Amino acid sequence: MTDNSAPVGVFDSGIGGLTVAQEVIRQLPHESVIYFGDTARVPYGPKSPDTVRRYSREIAAFLGEQGVKSIVIACNTATAHALGVLREELEMPVIGVVEPGARAAVAATRGGHIGVIGTVGTIKSGAYERAIRAIEPDVMITARACPLFVPLVEEGWTDHDATRLIAREYLEPMLDAEIDTLVLGCTHYPLLKPLLRDVLGPDVRLIDSAEETAAETARTLNEAQLAAAPGADPAYRFIASDDPLQFLQLGQRFLGATMEGVEIRTLG
Amino acid sequence: MTDNSAPVGVFDSGIGGLTVAQEVIRQLPHESVIYFGDTARVPYGPKSPDTVRRYSREIAAFLGEQGVKSIVIACNTATAHALGVLREELEMPVIGVVEPGARAAVAATRGGHIGVIGTVGTIKSGAYERAIRAIEPDVMITARACPLFVPLVEEGWTDHDATRLIAREYLEPMLDAEIDTLVLGCTHYPLLKPLLRDVLGPDVRLIDSAEETAAETARTLNEAQLAAAPGADPAYRFIASDDPLQFLQLGQRFLGATMEGVEIRTLG
Numbered sequence: 001m002t003d004n005s006a007p008v009g010v011f012d013s014g015i016g017g018l019t020v021a022q023e024v025i026r027q028l029p030h031e032s033v034i035y036f037g038d039t040a041r042v043p044y045g046p047k048s049p050d051t052v053r054r055y056s057r058e059i060a061a062f063l064g065e066q067g068v069k070s071i072v073i074a075c076n077t078a079t080a081h082a083l084g085v086l087r088e089e090l091e092m093p094v095i096g097v098v099e100p101g102a103r104a105a106v107a108a109t110r111g112g113h114i115g116v117i118g119t120v121g122t123i124k125s126g127a128y129e130r131a132i133r134a135i136e137p138d139v140m141i142t143a144r145a146c147p148l149f150v151p152l153v154e155e156g157w158t159d160h161d162a163t164r165l166i167a168r169e170y171l172e173p174m175l176d177a178e179i180d181t182l183v184l185g186c187t188h189y190p191l192l193k194p195l196l197r198d199v200l201g202p203d204v205r206l207i208d209s210a211e212e213t214a215a216e217t218a219r220t221l222n223e224a225q226l227a228a229a230p231g232a233d234p235a236y237r238f239i240a241s242d243d244p245l246q247f248l249q250l251g252q253r254f255l256g257a258t259m260e261g262v263e264i265r266t267l268g
Numbered sequence: 269m270t271d272n273s274a275p276v277g278v279f280d281s282g283i284g285g286l287t288v289a290q291e292v293i294r295q296l297p298h299e300s301v302i303y304f305g306d307t308a309r310v311p312y313g314p315k316s317p318d319t320v321r322r323y324s325r326e327i328a329a330f331l332g333e334q335g336v337k338s339i340v341i342a343c344n345t346a347t348a349h350a351l352g353v354l355r356e357e358l359e360m361p362v363i364g365v366v367e368p369g370a371r372a373a374v375a376a377t378r379g380g381h382i383g384v385i386g387t388v389g390t391i392k393s394g395a396y397e398r399a400i401r402a403i404e405p406d407v408m409i410t411a412r413a414c415p416l417f418v419p420l421v422e423e424g425w426t427d428h429d430a431t432r433l434i435a436r437e438y439l440e441p442m443l444d445a446e447i448d449t450l451v452l453g454c455t456h457y458p459l460l461k462p463l464l465r466d467v468l469g470p471d472v473r474l475i476d477s478a479e480e481t482a483a484e485t486a487r488t489l490n491e492a493q494l495a496a497a498p499g500a501d502p503a504y505r506f507i508a509s510d511d512p513l514q515f516l517q518l519g520q521r522f523l524g525a526t527m528e529g530v531e532i533r534t535l536g
Binding site for chain 1: 307314322419420422423425430510
């Protein structure tokens, strides 16, 4: 029934999920992608599970109307709160960022102590702890919310003394606790990688779930026999719920020239 | 037609406007107040004028249904983008925070050089510059957006080294330019007053528009013959569009025991 040439829907509260979209585009070069960034209601991190679920459902319904064959929730907070209900309510495959990140962390840890950082919503939900323990019950996990990282990235202060000071304050207790692997549980955080490497030193592995999520998307589409034909010519659409120009400017920092234009669509 | 015992509606994107509500409650002890905080869509600061106008209209319509006799826009960004349309579209008096703040700044300046800080939306709008020049065309104005201050206040880091470092980065160019008065053009910023005083030194006057806005509300209600009777017994309602418990916890930091409970109401 579903057309294999139908696009994959990818959504996020804003622009952070473009790190995931970029990996999907890189690893699945024949798949078309529709990206929705809910910039009119960003951020999801501090908001309640009910509200994030309501927003996620509205976006999934909109992507369904656009004819997507599968949905990637490219936002840790939305994955934490809404992956379950969307999987229950939708016919199509729904992929989140938490399980792939958890799997990569378990594969990477040498000492068996994994750190997880994310928004308040993601950390409070305990989604990473559950996903990690479902794979490997016998690891130590230390988690903490880092609510200032998203505004610092959006301010463009990815290499600023204040960001370094704040990162030290957030992460030194994790270093003291001797984590050996750190899950970047928010799609904005990969832009802080060089600074985080400085603060954490060379012995802590950084896990960015974008790559794993794209790989999981590939596996899922193949299993469901939904993958695009090898010769297919992909199309990309980017849609934001607020000011498309601002999205375009910020988005090109993440995606470069792949993003030619941005449409606007109001939800709610 | 309107009942003088009807409540005054006060709204903000979130909790910041409680600094204004508190002053209204203090200066107008017989007025009932309904406060609406749009916590499901906070912050307004980085969002487009169109989106902020749409949200403000929805909130004004909701407050209208609750029978308010007047509306105070206790949010600088919403005032900058929506005061005009709400004044046009509504029968009742609408008061914003920008004009009162501008008036207080003009009264306070000794050297004739006023600094203005606020969200990206407020600063981009130029609303303070227009309001200040309408009162006193012959002043110098230096304005800049300080987008990290709101998340820092919400993180509770009002006296933190990182906040001091960020405040210095934002404000030192204003000190170099020799401003003598600084308008805190965002209702979150009054919580940073002690730190800002440290950074700016004793010679710069800080203008917090809450007091002036409450005074303006009193004048407006009197002129419109809408003031509550001197013996009236006020009632207070607090409504948020997201998680009322979180609003209550954060809100009591601003308002103390006046806030006994918070209702939830979804908009949009």
